[in-house]
Amino acid sequence: MIVTDSLLTSFLKTRSDTEEICAPLETEDYVIQPIVDVSPPKWHLGHTTWFFEEFILSKYDTNYKRFHPEYAYVFNSYYESVGKRVIRTNRGNLSRPTVSQVYQYRDYVTSHLQAFLEENFDEKINELVEIGIHHEKQHQELLLTDIKFILGNNPLFPKYNETFTENPESNQSNQYVTIQEGIYEIGYQGNDFCYDNELGVHRVLLEEYAICNELVSNKEYLDFINDGGYNDSLLWHAEAWDWIKNDNIQAPLYWHLIDGQYYQYTLQGLKALKLNTSVTHISYYEAFAFAQWKGQRLPTEFEWEVAQHQFKWGSRWEWTESAYLPYPNYKKAPGALGEYNGKFMVNQKVLRGGSVATSQDHTRSTYRNFFHPNLRWQFTGLRLVKNI
Amino acid sequence: MIVTDSLLTSFLKTRSDTEEICAPLETEDYVIQPIVDVSPPKWHLGHTTWFFEEFILSKYDTNYKRFHPEYAYVFNSYYESVGKRVIRTNRGNLSRPTVSQVYQYRDYVTSHLQAFLEENFDEKINELVEIGIHHEKQHQELLLTDIKFILGNNPLFPKYNETFTENPESNQSNQYVTIQEGIYEIGYQGNDFCYDNELGVHRVLLEEYAICNELVSNKEYLDFINDGGYNDSLLWHAEAWDWIKNDNIQAPLYWHLIDGQYYQYTLQGLKALKLNTSVTHISYYEAFAFAQWKGQRLPTEFEWEVAQHQFKWGSRWEWTESAYLPYPNYKKAPGALGEYNGKFMVNQKVLRGGSVATSQDHTRSTYRNFFHPNLRWQFTGLRLVKNI
Amino acid sequence: MIVTDSLLTSFLKTRSDTEEICAPLETEDYVIQPIVDVSPPKWHLGHTTWFFEEFILSKYDTNYKRFHPEYAYVFNSYYESVGKRVIRTNRGNLSRPTVSQVYQYRDYVTSHLQAFLEENFDEKINELVEIGIHHEKQHQELLLTDIKFILGNNPLFPKYNETFTENPESNQSNQYVTIQEGIYEIGYQGNDFCYDNELGVHRVLLEEYAICNELVSNKEYLDFINDGGYNDSLLWHAEAWDWIKNDNIQAPLYWHLIDGQYYQYTLQGLKALKLNTSVTHISYYEAFAFAQWKGQRLPTEFEWEVAQHQFKWGSRWEWTESAYLPYPNYKKAPGALGEYNGKFMVNQKVLRGGSVATSQDHTRSTYRNFFHPNLRWQFTGLRLVKNI
């Protein structure tokens, strides 16, 4: 049973955390969409709010009056079954509602939902609120990486703030931990919140493997570049090779070669490349090519989940070799909420772990993130595995 | 000889007029670029400023220090010979510099140029300032029409203000004025400013024609729509037909058919269509198809220039049948300023007249505006001609 | 050890089978490439020949003189490491070499390789010949389906011949076979030829499931259409939904709705839709949506492989839910031949079984075919699985 008090605390905390992430922004930063994958921050602020309005207040609070009749159209993301929506590529074409109006919308929905929850106890509604909280936490992560792209793609390289540490130092004493052949259970078994894609606990048989306790570092990745990694077609998938040729990819995202020296745009601005930290902002394609070059491979998501208590994780989303597929007993939720995960289960790769952008308590060892194999604007990284 | 005093007055007036146009905007409205042809307002503010900095201050004021080393890159528009530049499609991807910084940039350049002009008299520099003033006046027009697009393309249809009248009433008593066959002089012959594309006065031989004293009205255009004008391929150019099919064009830009009634987005918001006003926001393709349907034709730019004292003009840019080509003795300016007009003299049609968005004193009877034949976001209109 | 005699027989048989497939064609049919996935038949004829020339004759037969110095450029498919090549989208832009010259090229290479094999026994070379034979058999399948597309995409609907039966009747008494939970071995364990992607025999743990002994029929698929299957977004992946909307997909490929009746283009021409035969020419997206509609699912490739001796298969390639990934111990061949399979192991789905277009003896129960999830020009089909 979900206790309302702590739920309410969590709800209010999540709402204010989202706003905290945006605190360093100028109004202009909230508006733009430099690539289709990056949404304007004000869209995230509005969309996470609309989620509570659409799926809870407008359905269960009989006195509730929508803040604005057109906002459902503006802030719906991809729920085909809920109604028409601004198509994704157009999110950056909307100067209105203004940032200030979006914050008013947030306050309106937050306070109405708070009042509603304080007066109505209902297990079903609490579950929906919990989904909404986790939904918003997911968007917090996107919000920060979208902000990084918005700023890092600007020729003036403005900094986000002076304090956000995205590249912790690392000792980099690579060690391989051996996991014995065996049958292992996969999937979420706790009593707290998890997504439908983690459910359907099931067993997998794994053969013996050795997994590195450290992520691949910038230093190692630089060796790959200097060894001509981006010019050897045999290391790459066919689609990856087309991608690096068409988009002229020569290094991770945010790396800039200036006068023979690599720099890296970070949330603290443009900095000289730090070698003893884990590489980030690489695509699956690059992670795979690097592993090929090393004569090793990426873990499957099952190998990762089984081994994860043997190493530190959480600063980089780690690409796995696994395609994003339903677990054997996967059941999607009925109705619009069923669109949450299932409909993306094709053409994407699983990432495990979480990153410096992940909201506190949001990730867990069974959490399955997923992206198309060419995307790089998340804090992605790479861990190697050897067969034995 | 250009007198510095009145030049300075004109300069300062132009600078403040530009800012006046932006006064009703929210910060967010300054930032976006919903289609490639529409630039963000803050880009116009910066670009017109950069023009003075690049072509005058940085060249002639030896004490001048650029406001920011990267702004030349951000605010150059298309001067290939001046250096690299943000490509046009990316103008809406820049949240920085902020609107406030752009205004600081404006103030900085305005006051430096003012101080410089007050202390230095130089015919050449005054000429450049005059070009800069007219350049900025051209952008004022684009600024207003870009703002209209930014707001009118938004599903919330926000208004610009309560007062801007873009659709004056008209009596619509169409009369055709006959112009006799003869040899006429074309081009600018005054002593004030004009663009290089108006120069090279020359004679043309025109046969007799009759030109309407009124622009085509919304009412007449509605008749064309209701008669199936958009469905009769024989009225359209081949490229126009592809365009209306691909983009699903059924009416002028900003017309919305709601419950069987046409509405028109205006700077005062969405309004019921006003019949007795001149049609606007049509492409050359639509103007041509309408004239075909009427069994008449568009004037050439020469016919327009010769007849223009016979009718009122200035509320709509009027499409002509003329392609935008150099006059027989056209000479483009040397260096970067030579890129101003000449390099666009292909694949565009000439418009004559000016519009409700045109800055005071900016247009004249010899002024040649030009756009691609499919573009509609200017206040374009249409006047008919009959052969006799 | 590969015995040369039977290898030679197999080689010559394969070469002549390829030509047999093309026997009904007009010269013009050999040349065109209506979509990027479909190669011109003469390209298949040349490419399979080039494979033997490039990887065997030019490397091991010291007396061999290439038939034409430019053919390697023309007929290389995707071997990035072998040299430059005509890019795939341009295959249909080449009228030369002529069909007759390509047949001469075939004869030249066939006879040279025959002579070489008769005089030289070498295990390594025999292995390469065997790969070349299987490579050509793979292309036989593509050849027939590409021919079907070339003819079936033509508004005249020419027939291939009078006899090719692609739609055998079926009794359609659907029965579900239950497979017990257990650990099963996957991968090729025989001594004959197989591809590298089938190797690395390994065990998987499967939970209990029930698999249908019949493929889904046209009749069942028609029910799905008539029930609005193509209009219910909740049945489809997000990318699938975009695909059916953008490409206006309403039925399997080659189905034509004429006067309210469905027809189906077949190699024998346009025919009324046969209901009691298995549906074909559907994408993975459609297979998945159909299964969703039924409340069932597709098998994984492992479930299929384990169960396959329980039902008849071989007339339709069957879509599985499995992404095309390397087996745990996958090792790709060194050098150019390593480009054969491994580099395609992303963004594709596995198909199992083989089809009416598959060359005799070419498929087997461990064979892994793979295509992008939107492709339909193969004889694809669909078998359902239920969890228990």
Next chain:
Amino acid sequence: MIVTDSLLTSFLKTRSDTEEICAPLETEDYVIQPIVDVSPPKWHLGHTTWFFEEFILSKYDTNYKRFHPEYAYVFNSYYESVGKRVIRTNRGNLSRPTVSQVYQYRDYVTSHLQAFLEENFDEKINELVEIGIHHEKQHQELLLTDIKFILGNNPLFPKYNETFTENPESNQSNQYVTIQEGIYEIGYQGNDFCYDNELGVHRVLLEEYAICNELVSNKEYLDFINDGGYNDSLLWHAEAWDWIKNDNIQAPLYWHLIDGQYYQYTLQGLKALKLNTSVTHISYYEAFAFAQWKGQRLPTEFEWEVAQHQFKWGSRWEWTESAYLPYPNYKKAPGALGEYNGKFMVNQKVLRGGSVATSQDHTRSTYRNFFHPNLRWQFTGLRLVKNI
């Protein structure tokens, strides 16, 4: 009055000339469409035949039975008002009807029309036949240049034949002929056939100019290249500059730089560049940039028409500065034949003269050809004009 006898002779001669042009082709050459502007030769053969069938036989010969009910769909080019058609980009996707069937179609229509004309005298029909003859002559020119592209775009560089001379030697003693200021008559005034776009004889006033008696030679054009002409943005239109950058244009079409030496693909195969012949296969953009570089300009079509008796012309279509626009009194034909010229009068430039590919007696001094400014596959050339 059109005399039937000579008309019939002309008709039969035109029909056989078309087939003569195709005589050197292989069947495969008839089928492909390497770029959208180039149609498959068999399409030209069928389309010119369909023109006679559609506009004459099916309308006026009451006994006529169409050769095939679907050929109107296959061979209609752009007549929107006549019915649906294979869209232009798909012409190369049709292997059927075969070349042999198309020749049968030709014979069928030729003999039916011959029989019909022999038995029926009708002024109106004779006019239509005359249009059909000229229509076919126009296609003869396209046929040859399309064939050149089909062969010249092939990496094997097959020759068309051994005799076609496309690059006659030239003395290249450039002289400028002065034309006095005056009023000149423009347009066709004879009694033979001409197109509607040449009619509406009218007067133009020309100022004095000097026009070169020779076309620009390969040698002169090579100087332009060697002087960095393709790298100086100030010489080019803005759209031209984008075009040469996007398509990596560095020289005329069919020029190949091999080991530091320029070669030129011709209908006789790949040959060393001949310097003392006129440059060809250049776009309007290149012609314009060359003239800018020379400090001269292109003639207008009126200047060309007035001066044309002063120099030799006919080997190269000559780009003019004129946009393709209707003459002042232009009237397009009613119905489908009105689609012949008028609907292309936007975004194209006029060419004058004719070329080595032009059918005998097809061009004349008033003939107006037109192409988009970036196209190069015709035998285009360039003549310079100086203001005085």
